[in-house]
Amino acid sequence: MASPAMVPTAPPTGVSLRRVLIANRGEIAVRIIGACRKLGIEAVVVTSTADRNGLPARLADRAVCIGPGPAGQSYLAIPAVLSAALGTGCDAVHPGYGFLSENPEFAAACVAAGLVFVGPRPEAVAQAGDKARARELARSAGIPVLSGSPVLATADAAAAAAAEIGYPVLVKAAAGGGGRGMSVVENEAELRARWSPAATEAQSAFGDGRLYVEQFIRRARHIEVQVLGDKHGHVIHLGERDCTLQRRHQKVVEESPAPNIPEQIREDIRRSGVAFAAALGLDSAGTVEFIYDADTQRFAFLEFNARIQVEHPITELVTGVDLVVEQLRSAAGEPLRLRQDDISLTGHAIEVRVTTEDPARGFIPNPGTVQVWEPPVGEGIRVDSHCEPGYVVTPYYDSLLAKIAAYGPTRDRATDRMTEALSRLRVTGVPTTADFARFALDHPDFRAGTVTTDWIAAHGLPDYLEKIS
Incomplete structure (x- = not known):
């Protein structure tokens, strides 16, 4: 298919x-x-x-x-x-x-x-970029929001807010995402120890060191809705992506549609994505992120990304819509050519981010020169990359070499195609995360769709290290 x-x-x-x-x-x-x-x-x-x-x-x-x-x-x-x-x-x-x-x-x-x-x-x-303001907008649009504080000026204020919310809490950057400036803290001592370093990291990453604290869900899944708007007041969604498999709040594997979610909850999440985008007056592409509690099956607004996402290819694979083209058309003042009824998700797609990090050494980035670069090809396989033989991985930027996406008529077939593609990928000169990703995708927990955001740290990486030892 x-x-x-x-x-x-x-x-x-x-x-x-x-x-x-x-x-x-x-x-x-x-x-x-x-x-x-x-x-x-x-x-x-x-x-x-x-x-x-x-x-x-x-x-x-x-x-x-x-x-x-x-x-x-x-x-x-x-x-x-x-x-x-x-x-x-x-x-x-x-x-x-x-x-x-x-x-x-x-x-x-x-x-x-x-x-x-x-x-x-x-x-x-x-x-949208001010995460605390985005939370208030979500609340005003009738979207569930986790308990959290406004932007806080001091560790003392954060400690007071965390005591009211209840530990554990997340310390988060007000002006950005991607895990920068973010920490899970279990008690007041940890919060005070992390406050200043988190502010410094946020300042370095976003030019804005403001922080706030938010309720932390232990058995969480990360679900996001792709939304698209134009300058004429139209907003649609293009389904959801599951970005649960992550390490230190950095996504490793993404898939669409999200597995193991009750259909009514799925529709509620999609509608909430559109409601937020409409409240914002979105006139381009964006992503509304939600946290999903695997135990209670409740979801809440997490944040909004006012840009194209790294993982946009999997949405393109299941919808047939070129999101970057639509961004350009909307920017040019073109009305959306698509209405919500035109959007349907067919099949399943999975994306793996291949980086020059070494899982056996704590995912330390490894600058170096790529000597051999042979990306996989095959039915349902898409590779987005700038890599080539002789490419120099520098310490200045993130370590992403490629995004490999696999499409199939079912989740199992897409997963099989992805693991096959990763086994055919050949890279020498720098270590990569490809073998770890293949191990994770073949793990019974991923196959069953039961992983949570802490899975790599708690199970995936320890199991992988035991396998290769």
Whole structure:
């Protein structure tokens, strides 16, 4: 069974987008270049000196080096990015994910410079990016929200809030996601010990060190809804993804649709995703994240990501909708061509993030040079990557080499195809997480759909280390 055919694309008929600056690197830059090509839009990519000879730079119509390797001097340098966009005659900027994608000051600066920001409008980015404000918006939209505090200025205030909520609690960054600045604390002593380091980490990652605390669910699953809006007031969802298999709040495996959820709960989660997006006035792609309690079967709003997600390919595989193309069309002022009744999920898709981390050494990232790179091919297999022989993994950026997605008519078949694909992947020169991912997907707990967010730490990694010892 093949995955759904992609919805045919055509040039936008709203605001004309002739040339788009891609303010990102790696596989997502390659992905956006491909979407621009579909629409007949020229693609300009920014690079650091570390990436100036990489695949995105060679695939783009033009590449502009904006600074040295460290992200703070290149991909996070707003004046340099804007200068590259204006200097090359771009009329839009696509931020991808990470880096500046959820920075409201950057989104506003693009608009002020006369550039179309390919993402939600700056006000929405600001409201959604502030996790505490997003929680209040969810509550006002009638969506269940975990017990939590407003933004807190001191460890003393956090301790008081945590005592009221009840331990354990999560310390979370108000301005970002991806696990940065996030810690589970079991008592007041742990909270006070983690408060300052968490603020420092959040400041480094997002330029904003504000924190808040939130109720922690022990047997949790991470479910997210892909939403899409336009500038004409239309909002739809494209189903949900299960991102439960994660390590230190970083996703490792994602799948769609989510397994082992009562259908009424699934529909309630999807409706809640649309309700949040509508309350926000979403006019682009975004993801509404929920926590699902495996014991009580209750869900609650977690956060909103005002950008394309790393794991968007699995939604594309089960719906046939090119999300990056739809982002570009919405940014150009095009009304959504799809209504909710047009969206159906067919089959099952699973994605694995292959990184240059060594599971046997605590998932330590390993910079180095890729000597052999032979990605898997086969029915139902999709590989999103910027990797090639000779690619240098630097210490400046995340260690993602590729996203491998597998589609099948059923969850079991998609899982089988994924494990087969991982066994065919050949990489030398750097260690990868591929073998661990294959072990996890073949584990009875994953096959049964019973894993929770703590599974890798509590069961998966110890079982894997025992296997390879």
